[in-house]
Amino acid sequence: MISFNQVNKRYPGGYEALKNVSFDIAEGEMVFVSGHSGAGKSTLLKLVAGIERPNSGSVLVNNQNVGALKGAALPYLRRNLGIIFQDHKLLFDRSVFDNVLLPLQICGFDHRENAKRVRAALDKVGLLKREKANPIALSGGEQQRLCIARAIVNRPSILLADEPTGNLDTEYAHEIMDIFRSFHQVGVTLLISTHDESVLQDGAVRRLALKQGELQ
Amino acid sequence: MIHAFARHLGILRAVLRRMFASRVGGLLNILVIGIALSLPAGMYVLLKNAQGLVEQLSGTPQISLFLALNAQESDIAELHGRLEANEAIANVEFISRDRALEQLKQSTGLADVIGSLEKNPLPDAFIVSPKQAEPQALDALRDELARLPRVEQAQLDSAWAYKLEALLRFGRLAVLILASLLSLALIAVTFNTIRLQILTQRDEIEVSRLIGATDGFIRRPFLYFGALQGLFGGIAAWLIVSASLLLLNRPLGELSQLYASQFVLQPLSPGDSLSLLLFSLYLGWLGAWLSVARHLSRIIPAN
Numbered sequence: 407m408i409s410f411n412q413v414n415k416r417y418p419g420g421y422e423a424l425k426n427v428s429f430d431i432a433e434g435e436m437v438f439v440s441g442h443s444g445a446g447k448s449t450l451l452k453l454v455a456g457i458e459r460p461n462s463g464s465v466l467v468n469n470q471n472v473g474a475l476k477g478a479a480l481p482y483l484r485r486n487l488g489i490i491f492q493d494h495k496l497l498f499d500r501s502v503f504d505n506v507l508l509p510l511q512i513c514g515f516d517h518r519e520n521a522k523r524v525r526a527a528l529d530k531v532g533l534l535k536r537e538k539a540n541p542i543a544l545s546g547g548e549q550q551r552l553c554i555a556r557a558i559v560n561r562p563s564i565l566l567a568d569e570p571t572g573n574l575d576t577e578y579a580h581e582i583m584d585i586f587r588s589f590h591q592v593g594v595t596l597l598i599s600t601h602d603e604s605v606l607q608d609g610a611v612r613r614l615a616l617k618q619g620e621l622q
Numbered sequence: 623m624i625h626a627f628a629r630h631l632g633i634l635r636a637v638l639r640r641m642f643a644s645r646v647g648g649l650l651n652i653l654v655i656g657i658a659l660s661l662p663a664g665m666y667v668l669l670k671n672a673q674g675l676v677e678q679l680s681g682t683p684q685i686s687l688f689l690a691l692n693a694q695e696s697d698i699a700e701l702h703g704r705l706e707a708n709e710a711i712a713n714v715e716f717i718s719r720d721r722a723l724e725q726l727k728q729s730t731g732l733a734d735v736i737g738s739l740e741k742n743p744l745p746d747a748f749i750v751s752p753k754q755a756e757p758q759a760l761d762a763l764r765d766e767l768a769r770l771p772r773v774e775q776a777q778l779d780s781a782w783a784y785k786l787e788a789l790l791r792f793g794r795l796a797v798l799i800l801a802s803l804l805s806l807a808l809i810a811v812t813f814n815t816i817r818l819q820i821l822t823q824r825d826e827i828e829v830s831r832l833i834g835a836t837d838g839f840i841r842r843p844f845l846y847f848g849a850l851q852g853l854f855g856g857i858a859a860w861l862i863v864s865a866s867l868l869l870l871n872r873p874l875g876e877l878s879q880l881y882a883s884q885f886v887l888q889p890l891s892p893g894d895s896l897s898l899l900l901f902s903l904y905l906g907w908l909g910a911w912l913s914v915a916r917h918l919s920r921i922i923p924a925n
């Protein structure tokens with residue numbers, strides 16, 4: 407489903423964020439990317455979504471070479487992905503409901519179905535009662551769950567989450583992890599980055615450990 | 623099909639909401655565009671009315687031949703014969719000096735003054751209707767008739783109409799220049815409005831791009847905004863012009879009654895109205911398109 411082959415990523419300043427990274431993730435797998443701040447976790451996820459392009463090597467998603475994809479084809483790749491950004495990227499000029507509606511509007515889904523889908527997504531993350539609120543009024547944990555709702559509303563087959571438990575108390579963090587596990591159970595492929603080893607205590611999970619851009 | 627239509631309606635609704643989010647701001651923009659467009663549109667409609675007046679008055683150009691005061695009956699009869707034989711003339715009417723004086727008395731209400739005259743100061747005259755109405759042909763015919771014996775003066779009645787026509791040509795050019803300049807202004811206003819909108823919506827644009835919005839999806843609301851704002855500006859211009867004409871028609875009616883004629887300003891024709899609206903819509907769209915093409919990728923780089 408996702409396959410990196412000898413990927414190198416160098417940022418304009420010359421900094422090598424990823425060095426010779428190779429791995430394969432099968433359909434339905436749940437994989438964690440761990441490492442300290444600056445290890446290259448966000449860069450790795452951005453390469454999957456085509457937000458950054460590799461300097462060498464190949465990034466395949468659904469057998470599409472993302473690095474070589476034309477600009478006009480990128481939107482259609484991203485519609486198959488649900489992305490939870492490290493900096494949330496919520497829109498504070500509209501309600502919780504409208505934030506979750508945005509991906510559906512972008513995909514041009516049927517109008518009458520949209521409200522139902524939005525509420526289903528909000529229900530999954532336990533925010534159904536807050537649909538009219540402005541995201542700014544939500545707690546950190548609720549904002550994170552809102553990001554998840556927005557990422558899953560168009561039922562993507564791959565979910566990318568960049569430090570979704572970053573600034574959360576352990577209790578909230580476990581809530582979020584439980585939500586991801588429920589997606590894993592219904593067959594979604596998940597790639598989740600974290601610098602917090604404590605959420606990985608469950609030994610059964612697959613882990614890609616990054617250190618200064620290199621896979622350990 | 624219906625589905626796509628509903629989606630466009632949805633975008634339109636969102637655009638309208640944004641346009642009037644600040645009610646005063648939205649209306650002010652539209653008013654500015656409306657006033658800018660109403661200037662050339664108003665001048666155009668006035669010119670068109672003047673044009674109509676010219677055509678109405680100069681519809682049948684005539685040449686008046688005033689005869690020498692000492693012309694004899696026999697001279698007049700001979701002249702009448704020559705005029706009727708002229709190939710270029712459609713119709714000849716003789717107006718004797720007595721009849722001319724009578725007409726003058728009746729039409730001007732100056733009976734007392736005229737009655738006090740010792741003798742009739744008016745000459746005998748022929749009113750000649752030429753077959754052709756082209757200015758050159760008329761001028762040639764007038765010169766020819768002026769050379770006839772006993773003809774003191776040959777006057778082309780519609781000469782002033784041609785002078786006015788030349789003036790109107792000048793006016794039309796002025797309208798064209800004004801319209802071009804104000805069209806540029808409209809494009810510039812829209813260009814800037816859209817630039818500010820892109821700036822204030824950079825978060826939404828950035829997020830939308832990141833979660834799979836196409837360039838077309840991101841552009842569309844801005845283009846709709848420009849086109850709608852242009853259209854509303856056009857409607858405002860139409861209202862301003864129409865209201866002004868109505869306002870002018872009342873004093874004009876009184877004025878024209880003094881001249882015993884009926885002259886009212888005609889409003890913009892349906893065709894001209896439609897052109898005005900489509901043109902303003904197009905200009906707004908163009909301003910938005912230029913702005914989006916220039917600013918979208920500069921403000922929020924695509925990746």
Ligand SMILES: Nc1ncnc2c1ncn2[C@@H]1O[C@H](COP(=O)(O)OP(=O)(O)O)[C@@H](O)[C@H]1O
Pocket residue numbers: 417418419421422423441442443444445446447448449450
């Ligand atoms: N746009 C960028 N330009 C230059 N350097 C960057 C950019 N993004 C990230 N980096 C650098 O690349 C390294 C890896 O960053 P990142 O992938 O964000 O790490 P992590 O998410 O693991 O904290 C860091 O040293 C960071 O400073």
Ligand SMILES: [Mg+2]
Pocket residue numbers: 447448449492568569
């Ligand atoms: Mg990061």
